[in-house]
Amino acid sequence: MAEVLKVEKLYKTYGSGRLAVEALKGIDLTVNAGDLVALLGPSGSGKTTLLMCISLILEPTAGKVWLDGETLYDNGWKEVDIRQIRLRKIGFIFQARNLIPFLTALENVMLPLDLLGLEKKEAYRRAMELLEYMEIAERANYLPALMSGGEQQRVAIARALASSPKLLLADEPTGALDSDRGMKVMKLLKSIAREKQTAVICVTHDERMIEGFDFIYRLKDGQISLNNHPG
Secondary structure, three states: OOOOEEEEEEEEEEHHHHHOEEEEEEEEEEEEOEEEEEEOOOOOHHHHHHHHHOOOOOOEEEEEEEEEEEEEEEEOOOOOOOHHHHHHEEEEOOOOOOOOOOOOOOHHHHHHHHHHHOOHHHHHHHHHHHHHHHOHHHHOOOOOOHOOHHHHHHHHHHHHHOOOOEEEEEEOOOOOOOOOHHHHHHHHHHHHHHOOOEEEEEOOOOOHHOOOOEEEEEEEEEEEEEEOOOO
């Protein structure tokens, strides 16, 4: 399978001197197209920091990051357009969903397509296609406040998929949902990995949610280990 993400000897330190906190301590991680990866660990273990570094939102302290065969970070940012790479190749699903409250479900999904420069007619077609894929098309003209938490999360996933990203990152995507809705969201992430051959990395604290994942990594004190057996 094609290698989508590779992280090598990744470090992230907050602060300096006696107040320095090492959040990541030499992380190595490789994720291929279609892989479904879970990141588990207690609060403060480095899960979200790792996701933020992978998504190019947070600058690491040291190490290397490759995405889709391109070197993006090598002990410093390479001369690439980070914003465009993030827009075109990385989808991010937040626990809080972060939908724009005054835009409809359809408009929320169309937004990244507009930023990519798609013609409005094509952006509309693509957004509706994604809402149908997420089985939420009947809510296309609803504002987020008029949708349930599970419905909002489906819209957020559709938005994250708008650019057909190589890598989909999910930070506690089921944290604000009940177990039934949470399981449905995780089932959708599995479908995305399998059907679209998207590399999916999901941070979660709920081990009930990761049945069927390909790789289960555990983070503890900024270090990572592979453990493909929940519990």
